Amino acid sequence: MKREHIIGAIVIAVGIALVEAGAYNELGQVEYGINIGTLLLLIGFLTLIAGAALSLSHK
Numbered sequence: 001m002k003r004e005h006i007i008g009a010i011v012i013a014v015g016i017a018l019v020e021a022g023a024y025n026e027l028g029q030v031e032y033g034i035n036i037g038t039l040l041l042l043i044g045f046l047t048l049i050a051g052a053a054l055s056l057s058h059k
Contacts, residue, residue, distance in 0.1 A: 008055025015051055018044030 022040030 005055045008051045011051030011054055015044050015047030018047055
């Protein structure tokens with residue numbers, strides 16, 4: 001595997017962990033001004049997209 005693929009896979013794994021943490025936080029959290037779960041979900045999905053772009057960028 002190329003280095004870019006490994007980095008992309010790591011970034012995707014971090015994104016998945018953030019999405020999972022965000023979903024878990026959404027379930028157990030009372031409404032606040034800024035919902036941490038929603039923020040974690042957004043960051044997680046953006047991280048997933050970045051990881052996919054990293055692993056596909058150099059073929």
